[in-house]
Amino acid sequence: MSDKKVLTTNNGAPIADNQNSRTAGPRGPVLLDDFQLIEKLAHFNRENIPERRVHAKGSGAHGTFTVTNDITQYSHASLFAKVGKQTPVFARFSTVGGERGSSDTARDPRGFSVKFYTDQGNWDIVGNNTPVFFIRDALKFPDFIHTQKRDPKTNLKDPQMMWDFWSLSPESLHQVTILFSDRGIPDGYRHMHGYGSHTYSLINEDGVRTWVKWHFRTEQGIKNIHPQKAAEMDGANPDSAQEDLFKAIEHGDYPKWRLYIQVMTEEQANNHPENPFDVTKVWSQKQYPLIEVGVMELNRNPENYFAEVEQAAFEPSNVVPGTGLSPDKMLQGRIFAYADAHRYRIGTNYQQLPINAPKCPVHNYQRDGAMRFYSPDNAPNYEPNSVDNAPKQQPQYAEPPMHVPAGTMDRHDHRVDDDYYSQPRALFNLMNPDQKQLLIDNIVGSMKNVKRDIQIRQLKHFYKVHPDYGSGIAKGLGIDVDLIKS
Structure with a gap:
């Protein structure tokens, strides 16, 4: 049996997927x-x-x-x-x-x-x-x-x-x-x-x-x-x-x-x-x-x-x-x-x-609770009811049905698209040289005391956005650009 700790819910049930909602x-x-x-x-x-x-x-x-x-x-x-x-x-x-x-x-x-x-x-x-x-x-x-x-x-x-x-x-x-x-x-x-x-x-x-x-x-x-x-x-x-x-x-x-x-x-x-x-x-x-x-x-x-x-x-x-x-x-x-x-x-x-x-x-059937300011007089707290002038649902306010893609109910992986880079790249390309340098300097300042393996892992992402983005930060952190090109 593995010695690794198993991630669980508060009642101790093991969790199979902690990345995706159902x-x-x-x-x-x-x-x-x-x-x-x-x-x-x-x-x-x-x-x-x-x-x-x-x-x-x-x-x-x-x-x-x-x-x-x-x-x-x-x-x-x-x-x-x-x-x-x-x-x-x-x-x-x-x-x-x-x-x-x-x-x-x-x-x-x-x-x-x-x-x-x-x-x-x-x-x-x-x-x-x-x-x-x-x-x-x-x-x-x-x-x-x-x-x-x-x-x-x-x-x-x-x-x-x-x-x-x-x-x-x-x-x-x-x-x-x-x-x-x-x-x-x-x-x-x-x-x-x-x-x-x-x-x-x-x-x-x-x-x-x-x-x-x-x-x-x-x-x-x-x-x-x-x-x-x-x-x-x-x-x-x-x-x-x-x-x-x-x-x-x-x-x-x-x-x-x-x-x-x-x-x-x-x-x-x-x-x-x-x-x-x-x-x-x-x-x-x-x-x-x-x-x-x-x-x-x-x-x-x-x-x-x-x-x-x-x-x-x-x-x-x-x-x-x-x-x-x-x-x-x-x-x-x-x-x-x-x-x-x-x-x-x-x-x-x-x-x-x-x-x-x-x-x-405001008309509904919610009652009581801490700091309740007001409640309707002589009104029931349940629905449906037969009381005259009591609040009733109004079907004309219903939203049209929302169509959802046919599929299975599961924890679908939200990281299957792989395109994390095109929109940050478009944003980086919109910046003028001074804005790009300020961006790089700000990130260098934030990452300078972070562990080297995390720096390299993140720099690989920045390099995929744009080589100038990744290499500029790498240079500021004193990291060989060749380490982040893969």
């Missing part, structure tokens, strides 16, 4: 019977109290979203009903890996989340300032975030953990290239784009579903911070992004983002050479050009940070009629994980808090 076919949706995924995400959400496990350090503001272009051919959502319609919003920006007291100038993706208080319920876009992510399967999310947190023995941030994981997860190359580029440290929150990142869906009045990508493009222009300047700012004011956003709004300099979509028909998706639900990849804007939707303006600061920012709860499961989800494996995991994290961190009735409460009537 899905209905290779591109199909994640299955609820994947108890391994549920256990992993549920335990991860409960590891820390009381701050957010990720996106702990953040800033927020109130504002409006105004429709500027008719997209009713794609969606019957009420907030898009006509040009000029205005919807109140609350947006929260954040770093990802740091704690609540961490620096606003860390090299880290930035969370970019918006809650639309529509007249048909709250709709949330919960994304980042990058169009892609490091992983494509939610089963790996706890593992990935552990590498961004502190070593359980030393309680220190450790590049060794990051690069060990990334070098064994080549699907991360696209996001790693963005993270270590000049856009890895945005100059505050006003000067960065935002993305839904995942593929979502819109549904029109005829029940036709269209796949979409959401893009918020800053009207203030992109501004980034050089690492040396970031270190200086961190020492002088670790809350520089919070201060910049708050003061801009306080002085009437209201930041704006123009919202766009990319659209892909179901037929186009079925014939797309790449998986259109893979969050580690983007859609070509030449093939799927940006279509303007409207403008978001932030024009009011919170009156109480804890009540309005710290207790704000965003979740991709908040959809409204005319909007929808997709079979994206990471998105499907987040649908469970975010709401579960809020129930744990804030309480089961977190959606009744003023910052999270819809601005339209």
